[in-house]
Structures are given as structure tokens and as C-alpha cells.
Amino acid sequence: MGVDIKIEHLTKKFGSQLIWGDVSLTLPAGEICVMLGPSGTGKSVLLKTIIGLLKPDQGSVVIEGVDIASCSEKDLYEIRKLFGVLFQDGAMFGSMNLYDNVAFPLREHTRKSESDIKKIVMEKMEMVGLIGAEYKLPGEISGGMRKRAGLARALVLDPEILLIDEPDSGLDPVRTSFINQLFVDLNAQTDATFLIVTHDIHSVRVVPDQIGLLYHKHLAMFGHREKLLSSDEPVVRQFLNAQTVGPIGMSEEKDADELAAEKDMELPPLPPIALQLEPSNGIPRKRQRPPGEWCRENGVVPPPGSFTADAEHGVASAGVATAEATAVAGVPPIQ
Ligand SMILES: Nc1ncnc2c1ncn2[C@@H]1O[C@H](COP(=O)(O)OP(=O)(O)OP(=O)(O)O)[C@@H](O)[C@H]1O
């Protein structure tokens, strides 16, 4: 069963450069959380702070009663055994083949025999679709394959907490869908707590239970998916819907003139909230809430057409669906 990660008043600087300040949120045990934010807002720094590779300037990250920010090296070593991490660059050892890279945590942290290790490594390699590439070096494979090898390595210790930095960068759309399904299935199977950093808006709409957005050196919002997907808060709305209209500009913030020019622009309606991906392995996810429950409990009216099978493609509220387009099951209309 996964564990809570309680982050309070976390602040990180490099020299005099503030990355983010006063970040507080709880990643609930067993839930899938996604962290979003424009490039350079410190998402990777946050993951590295959660696992204790970077020390925050203020605040705490408490896991099972231990504060990662201030605990001893010995406690940190123990707590790290709960984690599986996929770093943004894959962080493979360049001189080891994929098999040895994936086997590394098992050889380092367990006393398993080589035949047990082989079973686990091959199972995880199969899970991420890398059978046949075991003896290749990281430099001999594509970026997407390196990502998947990094994911296999993150999974070998059956972690309680999975931190995954941009699993989909460098992956084609079909593999991204497979990886999304794999996360949902793994979560159902293991109840681990997931924190995924991604820029893929489609994944954000269908995978997580909780969504957070880092923007302009602080946590702009963190909460249930239905809260963020129905939010009218300008930064959240702009980011989650990949719009150019809103406070975020090409170089992070728009200036006053740009914002004034947009003042009277009409925003397109919020797209309907899609149903979350269901596990394909027949195991229900313990922490998945019924669609619309959060909205009902909090008196929030979701965008029209939410929580229907069509909502995944924005069909209902975009108002551009044609009979022909919707007649072809699962094919979104051309916009
Ligand atoms: N070890 C470090 N020393 C100094 N500055 C750093 C270090 N690591 C990251 N930074 C700075 O922290 C800021 C946030 O970096 P980070 O990699 O966390 O961004 P990000 O949100 O993950 O961006 P992207 O979406 O492009 O991956 C950047 O300005 C980066 O230059």
C-alpha cells in the first residue's frame, strides 16, 4: 500500500535564485498525482527534493514520520527503498547494457539470486516492451526506448512511491497511451503513490486523481482532477487547455500591454471532463472516486458533456461534432 507524502512550506533556492517558495500539498497514499508547469518552473527540482537528492531551504517533506529535508543519511537511505524514480534524462549507466541497468537496484539493495533477478528484470522489460533489447547499450537505442528502460528500472523494487519525470517525452502517441494504461494498471495492482511530471495534456485529462500546477515560483493550485479541469482560474485554465490566451506568455509571463489586448477576448468554453482511464487488468483502483463525485460534493458544475464516453475528445462542448464523426466510435471530430 502506498504512503502519504506530506509537503509543507517547501522553499528551494539555488544561490539567490528562488525556484519555488512555500509549496504545501499532500500526495495521498495510493493516488496518481500529476505535476504540471511551464518549462523551468522547477518540477524536476521538486521531484529531486522529494527524494532527498536536493535539500530545500525551508519546509518539510514527511514520509512515514520521517522528514526527508532534515533526517540523517541513514534514515534517508532506508526511506529511499520505498521509491522508484524515473529521471527526466533516464539516468542510465552508459557503459552497462539495459539488462544490467534494470538489474542494478536489485543487486544493490537486495540479496536475490541471479536467477530471481533475471525473472524480475525480464518481467519488467516485457511490461515496457523492451524484450529483445536487453543487451543493447543506452547509447545504441532511441530516446523513447531509454525512457522505457528507465521506467523498468524504477519498477524492479516494487516501490511504494513512484516519481516519474516526463515519461512521455520522446514517446510516440501510441506508446504514450500504452504507458498511461500501464500506470493505471500498476496503480491498481500495487496501490503505490504516483507523482508524474508531464506536458502531455491528454494524459493529464485521463490519468491522474490529483493535479498540481507550478507557476511563477509557487504552487498555483493542487487538488482533485475535477477541481482543476473545471477551474476558471486563468493560469490553470490556460495551461490545462493549452491556450495562448491567458497570463502565461512565451517567456513565462505576458506584459501589461499583451494582457490588456486580451481583456475583451472571449475564451472558448471549457472542454468536458473526460472519464478516467480504467485498469485493463480487472483490478479496481482503490482510490479512484466515481466520476462527478468531487464536483457534487463541492457544489461545482462541471463543463457540459462531462463524464461521458465522448468527453475524452471534447466532443460534447466543443460543438463541432458531426453525426459522421461521432458515428465512428472513438474517432474524434477534426477541429
Ligand atoms: N543543480 C542545479 N543548480 C542550479 N540551478 C539548477 C539546478 N537544477 C535546476 N536548476 C535550475 O532550476 C530551475 C528549474 O529547473 P527544473 O529542471 O526543475 O525545471 P522543470 O520545471 O523540470 O523544466 P522542464 O519542463 O524543462 O523539464 C531552472 O532555472 C534550472 O536552471
Ligand SMILES: [Mg+2]
Ligand atoms: Mg524537468
